[in-house]
Amino acid sequence: MTALLDAHLVVNRDAFHLDVVLRIAPGETVALLGPNGAGKTTALRALAGLAPLAGGHLRLDGEDLRRVPPEKRPIGVVFQDYLLFPHLSARDNVAFGPRRHGMDRRSAHAVADRWLERVGLADHGRRKPRNLSGGQAQRVALARALAVDPVLLLLDEPLAALDARTRLETRGELRRHLAAHPGATLLVTHDPLDALVLADRLVIVEQGRVVQEGDAVTITARPRTDYVARLVGLNLYRGHGAGHVVSLPGGFTLTSTDTVHGDAFVAFSPAAVALHAHRPDGSPRNTWPVVLDDVQHHGDNLRVRLDGPISVAADITPAAAAQLDLSPGRELWVAVKATETRAYQA
Amino acid sequence: MTKRVPVPLLVPAVLGLIFLILPLVGLLARTPWATLPARLAEPRVVEALRLSLLTSSLATVLCLLLGVPLAWLLARVEFPGRRLVRALITVPLVLPPVVGGIALLLALGRRGLVGQWLDTTFGITLPFTTAGVVIAESFVALPFLVIAVEGALRGADSRYEEAAATLGSTRWTTFTHVTLPLVAPGIAAGAVLCWARALGEFGATITFAGNYPGVTQTMPLAVYQTMESGDLEGAVVLSLILLVVSVAILAGLRDRWLTAP
Amino acid sequence: MRIRIAATIGLTSLIVLAGCGGGTGPAAAEKSGSVTGPVTVFAAASLTESFTTLGKRFESTHPGVEVTFNFAGSSALATQINEGAPADVFASASPKNMAAVADAGTPATFVRNQLVIAVAKGNPKGITGLSGLTGPGLKVALCAEAVPCGAAARTAIDASGVKVTPVTLEQDVKAALSKVRLGEVDAALVYRTDAKASAAAVDAVEFPESAKAVNDYPIVVLTTAKNPGGARAFVDYVLSADGVRVLTEAGFQAP
Structure with a gap:
């Protein structure tokens, strides 16, 4: 399978140096797993165009994205605390992307309604984000990111803000949606369980470097760093x-x-x-x-x-x-x- | 409920409150209530009040049009000399308004740097016109708006703007569709401050725009001139009107706009 | 406290008596010798240059006396005095403003002043009289009618029958004049003395109707004066031959 995303991300920020290679095939979900401060979110921001690359390369579906501004990249992002626009209803939040991509209001709303229905919130469209529960907000954020039909979907700790019970339910549901996403998916997390359940493959970063990558079975059986060993409990x-x-x-x-x-x-x-x-x-x-x-x-x-x-x-x-x-x-x-x-x- | 307020804080706080309120009490104590209605109906009073409300509102609009983009620039764009620009913006805050008026004359007066060109090219002269009043008021009020809006922009989470960018929004649409709604309460607060400052403007107005009833004589100028002519009672009445109108409008806006969403 | 007040009143009556009995002028003042301390003079804006000169000369002949001036529109000064501003002497540009002051004793007229039309140097608009102030696009500044130069201007304009529409009513004569100097207006009705003091920057155009609006300048020692001795001596000096000479040189007319 050829890689849809082919990236070598080099980012320098103050004293921090990130240098990771990421390849993701169509339909594949890769989890970027690592301790706090390992550079996971920096890598995600670099992919989305929110942090400048100091070197390396970035190709998505054959297109060089290095000089493409964030608004022109075919990338959807689910942010850690969702960042739903507080002044817009759930429906307008989801319709925001399609509108910015030139769709008229009516069609954008139709797209938004369809996505809200898919995530099980068809009757919550009129609600403002402050009137949504954590799990509902997470689903709206996912719908908003997917509504622009991204080639690459990025999720930054998508379940971290949820309580344990909601997390369990949402994780299962998220897994279903990620499986349905035809493009590439990169999931940034520090929670091994999220990574194991949601991802096809794990890439483990520590201090800006990839220390180990592979499928869940290999990594849990043969950890190569203390961090990974602790993570999988060995x-x-x-x-x-x-x-x-x-x-x-x-x-x-x-x-x-x-x-x-x-x-x-x-x-x-x-x-x-x-x-x-x-x-x-x-x-x-x-x-x-x-x-x-x-x-x-x-x-x-x-x-x-x-x-x-x-x-x-x-x-x-x-x-x-x-x-x-x-x-x-x-x-x-x-x-x-x-x-x-x-x-x-x- | 029963927490005790420390005396070293309570005493100065109460003194400060009295210090602020006492002059207003003095004003009310000398108000000639019997002749008040007749005074209110005087054409020059109505005229000055109308002019004051008109010019301060126009000045607020002008300040919004110029000040919000300026505040955005200061809050969101790194450029060399930004600190200097921010310092320059606060100059009209500390400058005595009369000095501001003189400076405006030298820049926009009939013989001023730019005013000369305006006069010869377009036949526009600003001093002694209502437009001149709006400009003088805007000059002293703009910093209030810029500072308030810049503060609101810095307080607003700029990651919302990043989220908008990932959804395909250009910087301009992000500004109009995300940033502006997010900082709307801050802009409203800034506009109210700006309006209040413009309404009370005296020094720059009388220096730059002059003093003529119906054209450039706003309420503060009318108050001063009435006082000058020895009509203390008249000055008190005008002051009271200005006070009541501004307090009423500010209170109204506070309820409508300035309460937290 | 009470003793001090009594002493002050006593001194005042003594000086007033001396003033009535003896001759006026610097010689008399010098003879008194006991005159010391600060003297605060509230004077009309049009007196700025001549009183500043007089103040310096007075201080040099009366060592130990320090004269401070507050120059402003006469009406503003009258209001300030009535509201308790600490003044010893009040020199007004019109009897009306003098009369408005409650604590004025018996004022004496020391000079008279007349209006001229102040125009830019070289009189570019060719203004020769009040009728020249009515042209389209011509900008004229007057004093507000509350101040003497404004009242005089109103009288003169009414006498001429010309309809002059000013663009601004300035708070005192100096403000009106500065608008001419800045080029913001083409003409302003100001006192001859003010135009003369700014002769380097403005030209003065005399006009006949100004004779109908001659201002008398009264001066008085206020009954509330803190330094009545010094105040009396300063007023005497203004009324002396020396004082009149400085004032007439500035363009004032002797009463």
Whole structure:
């Protein structure tokens, strides 16, 4: 599949330097995922023409967009807090784009009505944005961005402003609309769940650089940076592999059932970490002494952070916790089965 | 409800209020209520009031036409010397209006820099005309409008303008369809300030436009001339009318425009 | 406080007595010797140049006296005095404004003044009299009728039977004159003295009807004067031969 969007974005803003390559195929949704300040929104603004490019290239559907002003780019944007025009009704907000593209008032309103109906707000057209709920405003913003038939749809943290319940509903609905969008879609988010549910492919940026990209399965299975590992909830270590053993800096070793040579990562889930009050004995596995640092709720379980020769996170059930007396400073033993670890080339 | 107001704040606050209100009380105390209706009906009073309302309204329109784009330029466009321009705009605020009047004469008078050309080319002379009054009033009132609107523009979220751009809106349509509606309350507030300043204008008007009943004699000039002629009572009456009219109009506008949406 | 007021009244009557009994003029004033302190003089705008000169000379012959002037339209001055402005001497450009002042004692007429038509240097519009002020497009400034030069102008114009429509009614004679100097008007009716003081910039056109509107200038020591001694001495100096000479040189006529 040839890329609809082919961009190499270089932006310099004060001390911040962004340099990312993005390619998106027609109908594909790519999530740009990264921590705050990674440059996600800057990349989105550069694509929309709101931030100047210092270098690189930007082609959309074969057209060079570098010198095209924002109002002439076939791009629709859903902004983080939607930026619905407060003085216009929902219907006029959606009709705004078609009107600016030369459509007469009546046709623009017809387009707007059609889009409002598609997002399930047919009877909310007369409302001003201040009379819409967060979820409704989000849908109007989406309708407004799609009403200009953009080749590239950009969404900046489209669900961040919603409460947890609305978010769940809206996420599902958004997924449906993105799937129906024939052009390319770029979703900027810091929420891995949004990225996993909505996107076909993930591009992860840190400090202005792409650190990893690929489909959700690859990335969740084989994170390549601490950020990604935390994001997908894995313990991740980098070291030197020699067969089943990976040596970490400082001499600590982890054993895996995978085979790896040279520069390597070792990853395992916090759920794979077992805690013991005393040194466990028995089958061959990774065990080492640790000191309890911190305990937090994590869903129905508890996530325990432990210091030792390597820092590690463990998920345990409240029942297990009750037997262990989890107070900070408590000395414990950790055990991780070799079958639960994954070792792969760095 | 029962929070105590600190005395070091309360005392000066009350003194300040008294200081502002006392002169008005003085004016009311000396008002000849019995002859008031007869005075009100005097043709020169009606004439001066009509002229004042007309010129200050025209000045406000002129200030809106020139001041809103100027404020937009200052708020939204980076250009060299912007700080200097902003400083220059505040000059008429601190300049004594009489000095403004003299400056206007030297620029737009019959022998002035531009006025000379206006006279020889188009046969237009501005001093001693109602248009001259509008110009003098606009000169002193424009900074109020520009400052108010620029403040509103800076306060308005410019990302709405970016959103409009991504929807295909040019800068001009964005200005008319997004920016203006967004800052409308600020513009209204600026226009009211501007109008009030124009209504009270004296120094620049009498210096630049002169003083002739029905043509250039606005209410403040009529007040001054009546006072000069030793008719203190008449001056009090005129002052009272000006006060009542301006307060009434400002109060009316406040309810209609200036309340938060 | 009461003692001081009593002393002031006593001093005033003493000076008034001295003024009635003795001769007027600088010699008498010098002899008194005790005259000191500030003297505040409210004078008609048309007296600006001549009184400034007189003030300097008076100060040089009366060391210890400091004369401050407030020049403005006579009607404005009268209002200010009635509203309690601290004046010792009031010199008005007309008896009417003098009469409006409640605290005026017995004023004396010290000069008279007459109107001329002030025109731009070289008289480009060729104005020769009041009838020349009626041309189309000709701009004329008059003083507002509340001030003496305006009242005199009205009298003179009415006497001539010519219908003059001014473009502006200025607040005092200096303002009217400045409009001629700026070229904003073609002519203004001002006092001969004012035109003379600005002879470098304007020409004066005499006209016969001005004889029907001669202004008497009265001067008085106000009964509320804070420095009645100094005030009396200044008034005496204005009325002295020295004073009259300065005033007539400026274009005033002796009464």
